[in-house]
Amino acid sequence: MKETVYLKDVLEEMRTPNKEGRAIKFDIAVRSFNKFSKEGGKFYRYENAKLVMNEKGNDPDSIYALQNFKPSEKREIVKKNPNHFSNKTRNIKLENGNIKKINIKYIIEFNGKHVIP
Numbered sequence: 001m002k003e004t005v006y007l008k009d010v011l012e013e014m015r016t017p018n019k020e021g022r023a024i025k026f027d028i029a030v031r032s033f034n035k036f037s038k039e040g041g042k043f044y045r046y047e048n049a050k051l052v053m054n055e056k057g058n059d060p061d062s063i064y065a066l067q068n069f070k071p072s073e074k075r076e077i078v079k080k081n082p083n084h085f086s087n088k089t090r091n092i093k094l095e096n097g098n099i100k101k102i103n104i105k106y107i108i109e110f111n112g113k114h115v116i117p
Contacts, residue, residue, distance in 0.1 A: 029109035
């Protein structure tokens with residue numbers, strides 16, 4: 001039988017930075033959100049993903065640096081507030097650099113442990 005972990009503990013572990021102030025890497029299995037049927041859709045497994053969050057440090061590839069990058073001083077980019085808390089979503093950055101939005105209600109596994117809502 002697989003070990004289990006509660007969803008609130010998963011969310012806490014995801015947003016806890018390591019001792020250098022950077023996001024931790026984790027493996028996660030999640031179903032996509034089907035907005036038409038309001039249920040889970042396709043199954044996805046992501047390895048070495050990181051939660052998109054402000055990271056400390058001067059690394060030009062850090063999430064903090066990428067979020068604050070302005071391509072031109074003349075143009076100002078207005079970003080929409082994602083309302084992650086009310087929408088029950090989180091953004092994760094994959095190993096290849098892509099950013100995916102996941103619905104926390106459909107997290108199935110976290111670091112090899114079964115997630116209990």
